[in-house]
Amino acid sequence: MLPERLAAQLLAGPPARDPVAVVERLLAVQGQDPRGARLAIRARSAGLSAADVDRALTQERSLLITWVNRGTLHLIRSEDYAWLHALTTPPLLTGNARRLAQEGVEPDAAERGVAAIERALADAGALTREQLRERVAAAGVRTERQALVHLLMLASLRGLVVRGPMVGAQHAYVLVRDWLGKPAAPVDRDRALAELARRYLAGHGPATDRDLARWAGLPLRDARAGLSAIAPELVQRDDGLVDLAKRATPADAEPPPPRLLGAFDPLLLGWADRTPLLGKHTHVVTVNGIFHPIALVGGRAVATWGLAGGSVALKPFGRLAARDRRALDAEAADVVRFLG
Numbered sequence: 384m385l386p387e388r389l390a391a392q393l394l395a396g397p398p399a400r401d402p403v404a405v406v407e408r409l410l411a412v413q414g415q416d417p418r419g420a421r422l423a424i425r426a427r428s429a430g431l432s433a434a435d436v437d438r439a440l441t442q443e444r445s446l447l448i449t450w451v452n453r454g455t456l457h458l459i460r461s462e463d464y465a466w467l468h469a470l471t472t473p474p475l476l477t478g479n480a481r482r483l484a485q486e487g488v489e490p491d492a493a494e495r496g497v498a499a500i501e502r503a504l505a506d507a508g509a510l511t512r513e514q515l516r517e518r519v520a521a522a523g524v525r526t527e528r529q530a531l532v533h534l535l536m537l538a539s540l541r542g543l544v545v546r547g548p549m550v551g552a553q554h555a556y557v558l559v560r561d562w563l564g565k566p567a568a569p570v571d572r573d574r575a576l577a578e579l580a581r582r583y584l585a586g587h588g589p590a591t592d593r594d595l596a597r598w599a600g601l602p603l604r605d606a607r608a609g610l611s612a613i614a615p616e617l618v619q620r621d622d623g624l625v626d627l628a629k630r631a632t633p634a635d636a637e638p639p640p641p642r643l644l645g646a647f648d649p650l651l652l653g654w655a656d657r658t659p660l661l662g663k664h665t666h667v668v669t670v671n672g673i674f675h676p677i678a679l680v681g682g683r684a685v686a687t688w689g690l691a692g693g694s695v696a697l698k699p700f701g702r703l704a705a706r707d708r709r710a711l712d713a714e715a716a717d718v719v720r721f722l723g
Contacts, residue, residue, distance in 0.1 A: 384589060386638065386682065391630075392409070393586075395639040402424045402436045410463065410579075410582040410583060412458040419676070420647075421645070422645025425717070425718065445462075447461050447545045447563075449544075450475065450536050450540060451467050470579060471599055471600055471601060472540045474601070475540055479537050479540060488524065488533070492524045493534060495522050496519050496522065496524035496537075499519045500538045500544065501538065501543055504558045505561075508561070511554075512535065577612035578609075579599060580595060580610045580613050584625070588626035588627055590624060593606070597655050641680045641710035641711050641714060643718055644676060678697060680711075685703060686711075697711060697715075
């Protein structure tokens, strides 16, 4: 199971050629941690840099970040925006309204805030969060604590805004209609569920229907409907998991070389059970909703790590073989190179 998942995740086998190819395979990369999202691309490609990701976001407009799936910011392909947004965001509106109320933003104020965001972006083009804070506050709407974040999320859930280009070191918001244009046609929900199931398994198979439902933030019935729609493309495994029938990775495939993965890496978020990857160290890697960067050796987590003073500092779970440590040192140098 784990070798196939590592190959599906582009952590074993040939690396991807560019940032878009990585995101195409994974479908959605958790993106509230900008460095972590970029490092997810580094670990699955060769010779790229963070600047290549920024170019895809800014000049090429081929990638963007927005709220989809579980109500978390995700890095996705621009061409997947329409169907993935239409499919996964409706369940998020209730929670968003509750959080706005908790932040002291009543419905009428929320409407004024969204209108201010839309008007500011229409007038000025791309704006950062702090620039939008000024506009929203000028409309008499609370922006303190997390109020602005949830107003921006509401505007996103309504299909008005996404995080598009980089403006300096900041990720700016833009209007969907200006950045992506109008969608070609309404999204067919049944076809979208089928595409979700197919694309999830491409980057996460083998898995279960519950893994898909949890990852996408959708009811189990929707995950099952999507998998049923592509049943002729699937194979039911003896271990109870399902995968794409065309998967070519053998169960005894060679594990990937030692690798450093960033915070909130997709390998930590794709399935309900992380035991095959983390073993007894789950409580060290995932703490209060934070998914720390990890080091892989033999396809399993052997350490957490962080950047301190521009250098990678490893925190091994136990003793590392000398050759593995040398390989992780080379990885550390590449992380520094990639980030620039």
